[in-house]
Amino acid sequence: MAAALQVLRHLARAPLSPLLWGGPLARLASSMALAEQAEQLFESTVGAVLPGPMLQRALSLDPDSGQLKVRDRSFQLQQNLYLVGFGKAVLGMATAAEELLGQHLVQGVISVPKGIRAAMESAGKQEMLLKPHSRVQVFEGAENNLPDRDALRAALAIRQLAEGLTADDLLLVLISGGGSALLPAPIPPVTLEEKQTLTKLLAARGATIQELNTIRKALSQLKGGGLAQAAYPAQVVSLILSDVVGDPVEVIASGPTVASIHSVQDCLHILNRYGLRAALPRSVKTVLARADSDPHGPHTCGHVLNVIIGSNALALAEAQKQAEALGYRAVVLSTTMQGDVKSVAQFYALLARVAGTRLTMPGAGASVEEDEQLYELAAELQLPDLQLKEALEAMVGTRGPVCLLAGGEPTVQLQGSGKGGRNQELALRVGAELGQWPLGPIDVLFLSGGTDGQDGPTEAAGAWVRPELTSQAAAQGLDVAAFLAHNDSHTFFCRFQGGAHLLHTGLTGTNVMDAHLLFLQPR
Ligand SMILES: Nc1ncnc2c1ncn2[C@@H]1O[C@H](COP(=O)(O)OP(=O)(O)OP(=O)(O)O)[C@@H](O)[C@H]1O
Numbered sequence: 001m002a003a004a005l006q007v008l009r010h011l012a013r014a015p016l017s018p019l020l021w022g023g024p025l026a027r028l029a030s031s032m033a034l035a036e037q038a039e040q041l042f043e044s045t046v047g048a049v050l051p052g053p054m055l056q057r058a059l060s061l062d063p064d065s066g067q068l069k070v071r072d073r074s075f076q077l078q079q080n081l082y083l084v085g086f087g088k089a090v091l092g093m094a095t096a097a098e099e100l101l102g103q104h105l106v107q108g109v110i111s112v113p114k115g116i117r118a119a120m121e122s123a124g125k126q127e128m129l130l131k132p133h134s135r136v137q138v139f140e141g142a143e144n145n146l147p148d149r150d151a152l153r154a155a156l157a158i159r160q161l162a163e164g165l166t167a168d169d170l171l172l173v174l175i176s177g178g179g180s181a182l183l184p185a186p187i188p189p190v191t192l193e194e195k196q197t198l199t200k201l202l203a204a205r206g207a208t209i210q211e212l213n214t215i216r217k218a219l220s221q222l223k224g225g226g227l228a229q230a231a232y233p234a235q236v237v238s239l240i241l242s243d244v245v246g247d248p249v250e251v252i253a254s255g256p257t258v259a260s261i262h263s264v265q266d267c268l269h270i271l272n273r274y275g276l277r278a279a280l281p282r283s284v285k286t287v288l289a290r291a292d293s294d295p296h297g298p299h300t301c302g303h304v305l306n307v308i309i310g311s312n313a314l315a316l317a318e319a320q321k322q323a324e325a326l327g328y329r330a331v332v333l334s335t336t337m338q339g340d341v342k343s344v345a346q347f348y349a350l351l352a353r354v355a356g357t358r359l360t361m362p363g364a365g366a367s368v369e370e371d372e373q374l375y376e377l378a379a380e381l382q383l384p385d386l387q388l389k390e391a392l393e394a395m396v397g398t399r400g401p402v403c404l405l406a407g408g409e410p411t412v413q414l415q416g417s418g419k420g421g422r423n424q425e426l427a428l429r430v431g432a433e434l435g436q437w438p439l440g441p442i443d444v445l446f447l448s449g450g451t452d453g454q455d456g457p458t459e460a461a462g463a464w465v466r467p468e469l470t471s472q473a474a475a476q477g478l479d480v481a482a483f484l485a486h487n488d489s490h491t492f493f494c495r496f497q498g499g500a501h502l503l504h505t506g507l508t509g510t511n512v513m514d515a516h517l518l519f520l521q522p523r
């Protein structure tokens with residue numbers, strides 16, 4: 001048995017040959033290999049945006065001259081390098097930056113989530129931990145992604161460092177998702193508590209991250225270009241890991257090194273939209289009124305270079321390469337997947353059916369109705385970069401396995417009190433949908449995983465499913481619909497086949513939203 005497993009593992013890693021996909025043994029191999037390959041590809045997706053590789057790609061230092069190259073710009077390092085950072089992935093980014101540029105680093109301050117060092121330690125991720133004599137001071141705070149006193153202390157230390165810099169200095173700013181909560185510095189008389197309450201209310205009422213961060217910028221000393229202004233006249237290079245669809249630098253972590261273009265009117269519209277304008281604290285009204293008459297206008301950021309060094313698109317591009325190396329025809333469908341998880345699940349299930357028909361019955365063509373339905377669903381999701389037509393055209397003449405890749409962040413409207421996460425809920429919904437139709441002679445697998453390794457408040461990163469999910473679950477006495485009704489996807493996957501469908505990567509130290517992989521293998 002062990003030897004057979006070895007063979008299957010080997011098959012899983014070897015490039016796929018269409019000849020393999022035939023008899024019953026090959027089918028068993030294919031089914032094991034498919035799940036293993038899916039997990040392997042998910043790991044490759046995450047691997048492309050781990051802090052170490054990302055910083056190595058973004059920075060190059062000539063050790064003799066001390067010239068630092070970032071994109072097409074050069075900076076002279078001469079014991080004049082300072083570092084600040086804030087965000088969920090910043091501990092690993094700072095570790096990698098110190099490793100690369102340590103001899104020039106004078107001082108650093110970073111603000112990272114509470115408990116992250118202990119979590120990385122216990123996960124054995126030494127590469128994410130600063131060395132004992134690091135020049136970087138670490139503040140942990142913002143429990144539950146909300147600004148708190150600890151994060152405020154960190155923000156003030158970061159501001160102090162930035163304000164002390166001169167025109168000879170270079171400030172490296174490391175930014176990742178979660179940065180907004182980790183860099184709170186409300187403009188007086190707004191208090192931290194008031195800012196916290198407003199943020200919570202806006203989020204609870206469904207404000208988008210763009211809206212939320214517009215308000216955060218208006219009330220903050222450091223967001224919306226404030227940090228860049230504090231560091232002036234030093235040069236500023238911001239290295240940004242994007243956790244927002246479309247990679248907008250002014251939104252990620254509320255753009256502390258990007259001049260804000262929003263007016264007070266924009267803020268009032270947002271506050272109106274969520275019914276919060278009437279009950280605004282006096283302090284917030286005061287700050288907004290002052291901003292309106294600010295004679296200096298928006299900050300300028302001419303001394304700043306903002307660079308996106310990691311994103312969902314980058315991660316998917318790597319996964320696409322790996323999938324192709326494994327013998328798949330691989331297409332990136334979209335990196336802006338968003339919308340309600342139910343619609344997203346319907347989209348993937350129908351896509352599997354339409355694409356599957358094209359792959360297994362090339363002559364027959366898919367039903368026109370299904371095609372139309374698929375395009376309608378896609379239009380409802382409003383994905384600006386969707387390559388649906390291209391993906392379907394790529395199936396024509398393809399007789400081998402296909403892998404469709406996408407990324408983004410669907411939303412779950414929580415109704416139940418179950419345990420789950422966006423990715424496990426999406427996978428479970430796709431599994432349930434896939435079981436509703438016959439799919440023909442084709443193996444299908446759908447995987448959804450959070451690149452940060454933690455899907456909602458669970459230890460899993462996500463899950464994978466196959467069309468047999470509902471019937472296999474029923475045989476085990478598990479009712480998929482009942483679990484979905486309570487948003488209890490994690491409990492489901494823990495019980496289903498002993499948890500074999502869960503993705504367990506542990507905290508990855510990075511975060512570029514979620515990855516969705518759809519595999520189609522004609523038998
Ligand atoms: N029981 C549940 N079932 C499905 N989704 C859930 C459940 N509980 C929480 N969630 C979802 O999990 C998300 C919060 O989890 P998480 O901490 O992974 O947030 P996040 O937005 O992924 O953070 P990050 O920006 O770090 O990726 C929310 O989108 C929430 O709707």
Ligand SMILES: O=C(O)[C@H](O)CO
Pocket residue numbers: 176177178179180181209213243244251252253254
């Ligand atoms: O910190 C934030 O503002 C969000 O994670 C988006 O970047």
